[in-house]
Amino acid sequence: MTTADLYPTEPLKLWGKAKQLREQYYQNYASAHERGGLRWSGSAWALDAIPTAFGDDVYSLTGEPYAASVSHDRKFAKECMDSAEAYGFARDLCSYMRIYWGGMHLDKYAFGGKFPKPDFIFQTQICCSHSKWYQHVAQVEKVPQFYLDVGVGPFKELTTDRVEYVANQLHDGIAFIEKATGRKCDDERLIRAIRNEMRSTSRWADICALNKAKPAPLDEKTMYSLYVLATLHKSSQWCADFYDELYEEVKDRVARGIAAVPNERCRLMSDTQPPWAFLKIFRYLETYGAISIGSLYTFGLEGIWEEKPDGSWGGRTLPWEKGIEMKDRDTALRLYADWNLSKPQWQHFYNPQLKTEMMLRIVKEWGVDGVMLHLNRGCEGLSLGIMENRLGIAKAGVPIMTFEGNMGDEREFDEVRTQARVDAFMEQLGLRKKAA
Amino acid sequence: MSDQLFDQFKTWYEKRHDYARAWKQRTGGQVVATMCTYTPEELLIAAGMLPVRVLGAHEPQNVSEPHIFGMFCPFCRDSLAQGLLGRFDYCEGVTLTQSCIQYRQAFGSWRMHVPTVQWDYYCPMPNDVQSQHARKAHTSEVQRFREFLEQLTGQKLTDDKLDAAIALVDENRRLLRQIYDYRKEANPKVTGTEAVYAALTAQFVDKAEHNAAMKAVLAALPDRKMDRDEGIRFMTIGSENDDIAFMNMVESVGSTIVIDDQCSGTRYFWNESKPNGNPVKTIAERYCDRPACPTKDYPTHTRFDHVLGLAKEYNARAAIFLQQKFCDPHEGDYPDLKRHLESNGIPTLFLEFDITNPIGPFRIRIEAFLETLREDDLF
Numbered sequence A: 001m002t003t004a005d006l007y008p009t010e011p012l013k014l015w016g017k018a019k020q021l022r023e024q025y026y027q028n029y030a031s032a033h034e035r036g037g038l039r040w041s042g043s044a045w046a047l048d049a050i051p052t053a054f055g056d057d058v059y060s061l062t063g064e065p066y067a068a069s070v071s072h073d074r075k076f077a078k079e080c081m082d083s084a085e086a087y088g089f090a091r092d093l094c095s096y097m098r099i100y101w102g103g104m105h106l107d108k109y110a111f112g113g114k115f116p117k118p119d120f121i122f123q124t125q126i127c128c129s130h131s132k133w134y135q136h137v138a139q140v141e142k143v144p145q146f147y148l149d150v151g152v153g154p155f156k157e158l159t160t161d162r163v164e165y166v167a168n169q170l171h172d173g174i175a176f177i178e179k180a181t182g183r184k185c186d187d188e189r190l191i192r193a194i195r196n197e198m199r200s201t202s203r204w205a206d207i208c209a210l211n212k213a214k215p216a217p218l219d220e221k222t223m224y225s226l227y228v229l230a231t232l233h234k235s236s237q238w239c240a241d242f243y244d245e246l247y248e249e250v251k252d253r254v255a256r257g258i259a260a261v262p263n264e265r266c267r268l269m270s271d272t273q274p275p276w277a278f279l280k281i282f283r284y285l286e287t288y289g290a291i292s293i294g295s296l297y298t299f300g301l302e303g304i305w306e307e308k309p310d311g312s313w314g315g316r317t318l319p320w321e322k323g324i325e326m327k328d329r330d331t332a333l334r335l336y337a338d339w340n341l342s343k344p345q346w347q348h349f350y351n352p353q354l355k356t357e358m359m360l361r362i363v364k365e366w367g368v369d370g371v372m373l374h375l376n377r378g379c380e381g382l383s384l385g386i387m388e389n390r391l392g393i394a395k396a397g398v399p400i401m402t403f404e405g406n407m408g409d410e411r412e413f414d415e416v417r418t419q420a421r422v423d424a425f426m427e428q429l430g431l432r433k434k435a436a
Numbered sequence B: 001m002s003d004q005l006f007d008q009f010k011t012w013y014e015k016r017h018d019y020a021r022a023w024k025q026r027t028g029g030q031v032v033a034t035m036c037t038y039t040p041e042e043l044l045i046a047a048g049m050l051p052v053r054v055l056g057a058h059e060p061q062n063v064s065e066p067h068i069f070g071m072f073c074p075f076c077r078d079s080l081a082q083g084l085l086g087r088f089d090y091c092e093g094v095t096l097t098q099s100c101i102q103y104r105q106a107f108g109s110w111r112m113h114v115p116t117v118q119w120d121y122y123c124p125m126p127n128d129v130q131s132q133h134a135r136k137a138h139t140s141e142v143q144r145f146r147e148f149l150e151q152l153t154g155q156k157l158t159d160d161k162l163d164a165a166i167a168l169v170d171e172n173r174r175l176l177r178q179i180y181d182y183r184k185e186a187n188p189k190v191t192g193t194e195a196v197y198a199a200l201t202a203q204f205v206d207k208a209e210h211n212a213a214m215k216a217v218l219a220a221l222p223d224r225k226m227d228r229d230e231g232i233r234f235m236t237i238g239s240e241n242d243d244i245a246f247m248n249m250v251e252s253v254g255s256t257i258v259i260d261d262q263c264s265g266t267r268y269f270w271n272e273s274k275p276n277g278n279p280v281k282t283i284a285e286r287y288c289d290r291p292a293c294p295t296k297d298y299p300t301h302t303r304f305d306h307v308l309g310l311a312k313e314y315n316a317r318a319a320i321f322l323q324q325k326f327c328d329p330h331e332g333d334y335p336d337l338k339r340h341l342e343s344n345g346i347p348t349l350f351l352e353f354d355i356t357n358p359i360g361p362f363r364i365r366i367e368a369f370l371e372t373l374r375e376d377d378l379f
Helices: A015-035 A063-071 A074-087 A095-106 A128-143 A162-182 A187-212 A219-234 A237-256 A280-286 A296-300 A331-342 A353-364 A387-395 A417-426 B007-014 B017-026 B041-046 B075-086 B101-113 B134-155 B159-184 B191-203 B207-223 B244-252 B279-289 B302-313 B328-343 B359-373
Strands: A038-042 A058-062 A118-125 A145-149 A264-270 A291-295 A305-307 A312-315 A371-374 A401-403 B031-035 B050-053 B093-097 B117-121 B233-236 B255-261 B318-324 B348-353
Touching: A015 A038, A015 A058, A015 A219, A015 A237, A038 A128, A058 A063, A058 A219, A063 A074, A063 B318, A074 A162, A074 B348, A095 A128, A118 A128, A118 A162, A118 A401, A128 A145, A128 B328, A145 A162, A145 A353, A162 A331, A162 B134, A187 A219, A187 A291, A187 A296, A187 A312, A187 A331, A219 A237, A219 A280, A219 A291, A219 A296, A264 A353, A264 B244, A280 A291, A280 A417, A291 A296, A291 A353, A291 B279, A296 A353, A312 A353, A353 B101, A371 A387, A371 A417, A387 A401, A387 B101, A401 A417, A417 B207, B007 B207, B007 B255, B017 B031, B031 B041, B031 B101, B041 B050, B041 B159, B041 B244, B041 B279, B075 B101, B101 B117, B117 B134, B134 B279, B159 B207, B159 B255, B159 B279, B191 B207, B191 B244, B191 B255, B191 B348, B207 B244, B233 B302, B244 B255, B244 B359, B255 B302, B318 B328, B318 B359, B328 B348, B348 B359
Parallel strands: A038 A058, A038 A118, A118 A145, A264 A291, A264 A371, A371 A401, B031 B050, B031 B093, B093 B117, B233 B255, B233 B318, B318 B348
Antiparallel strands: A305 A312
16 A cells, blocks of 8 residues: 555544543542532443433443543552452452452542542443442442343343333332432433433444444544443433534545545454553554454444344434434333343343344444454453354354453453464455555 | 262262153153253243253363353353253253353353254343342243243143142252251251252252152151261352362361352252242242342342351351352452451351362361361360
8 A cells, every 4th residue: 555545534623522521521520529419320331311310410430431541550450450359359350340449449539539439329230240349339338329120131022021120120210319319300301311312322323333434434442532421421411412513523524535544454343342551452453454443342332223224233213203202201211221221232141142143234334354352351241252252253254363351450461462363363364564 | 978868869969961861751851951040940840841950060171162251150161061062962941040141151152052952041030139120020021931831832831730830849948948957956967968969959850759859868867877077067158069079078177068058059949939829920039039149139238148147047167158260249249248257257268169179279278277267286
């Protein structure tokens, strides 16, 4: 590829705003009490429209993205994990969980100051670690806790009574927060928050769908800094509005042929969370002209998808666009439960074949040439069934490689070994490094 | 013990595949591989089937690695290996009731790759059994499983059949508790190894036969004379453990295992059902009410006081955690449960279990633990 063959590229205009929103989120949580506000903690998968219904001054700390942020600081991450292990927790447990626990025991917050104690726990349970994580937090911090059990089987086998089980728990969740905070739920605010979450998660899927274009307007390393906003507060007005803005910018990049990686020659996809302290592995791929266009993880951790009439994958149609209105609490909670239960990253908890099918869809629709599976020792939930995914993708004739690592615990990632495996994979794909 | 009182259970345990094949030939019924003790066995029994719990073999294997990454618990990998190696080739069906995510992999790969499987069923039981809505939700799931079995067999699973199965399984639970009651005594008439033979075989032997064998044992127990010293009374805590060699070793160095909180032991049979006129609801509620696996034990840690209560009721002097490596739910509970026991006067020892276990090094640690518990002179 000569210089003349390179695609045009340019920085993302909204990059700075995404960074600023994320920074503000962590500061808001820490300083909430100074402004008379409330703090709660839970998972990035918590159905956060429920606490959002209790006021604009209710701030969350979602544990996974927080711990991912810590992971970039190897020294502090190690300090946190050492603290959790010294308490007696096993080193093979979820590394996000150990980082969060360790920070809590050390009383150190990654964004400065003491670890901000939540006023209550509002958590969703689909992975075994979800409840264990916040049971320990609730015990140490002596705060009330609520869990939403969403393990009702795959979306394609959803029944009315399964939706009802989740929706009934959401009603209980509202009652729990009312009791824990002394505030009343504002149904108008609740419905607005649910609508905002639906907007955020559908629009994020639309943005990911734009990456079907060649050259890809976004690379996965960049997408990590964008999808994270949905893991922080997807039911917020700012998150939904930001994704609308982002969609317009990415659409414009596609129209103008703006590439994320100017020497794009080969399109890859990854799987599960990356080893956060080693994102430079994506830059290493670029020396071969290889771009990771995303993954089921990046697309479907928060994105909500559906099959469109033409058979392609895109953002799920918003209920009100189909004439379904949310005018009362019960209707809104049922639709909210149904919406979340269609989350792509919840399906493999019941059957690895469902994930393989979605991954092969991405291979086909996004024009993927090869797949890199991160055998992530840090997350049992998203690594669940990953070897069956490998077998299924290989059987379909798609080139695939694996590498071991850990999203949060750098002690379990071997950079040199991973680069060597990438080198061998690139050779199989017929790629050579660009001469220095 | 030399009186061979529990030999029937030992034989069943060691020849469990032969037993299941013989049962199948004798009755013509279907055999179903069950994964996890949350399986509503009553439905399968009412359908004329033999539920057979999948257990590992505690032997090195190299067949599960392509299907389950090595970071997952040894029990799920060992269980899958048994299927892939054809050890359960007599099972027409395989079923899992939702509990931990790790074991779902064994089930998922089993139904995809074990060629003798003719049908499979996944029952998404609620995990938050403390939710006020869990019982209703699980009643719907048990009813759905019932309808699946009716369609599969072409026969109605009538309420009468379900009531009879509930009574049979409840009798089995009651008899097991009666055997376990003998472990409360000083120098108990039932050893830990014998108790685990009885509890484990209940999970794959025809319940009527198993009940008859337990009645014979219970008739003989009052007159049983033990020719061993009880030593230190231990409790064991963990998930699935059927490592008989380990238990024999523990009981050969000056101790007796008097009670457990494991799914291979008490968690399987501890509570009976409470019939309420609706057999499906009765079955569902029994499984919601049973002593919880850590996966289903939230928001309140009901296990902590349950485990401590068992230790006190059975006069256990100390507890040994038999921790399956990579078992997140138990690893998540461990540090705080350990503190709960120790602050209530029950010292603990932690041992990490794998598919195969190093009995020699474990013996050294058990002996060292015993030494700390004894007050007599060492030499």
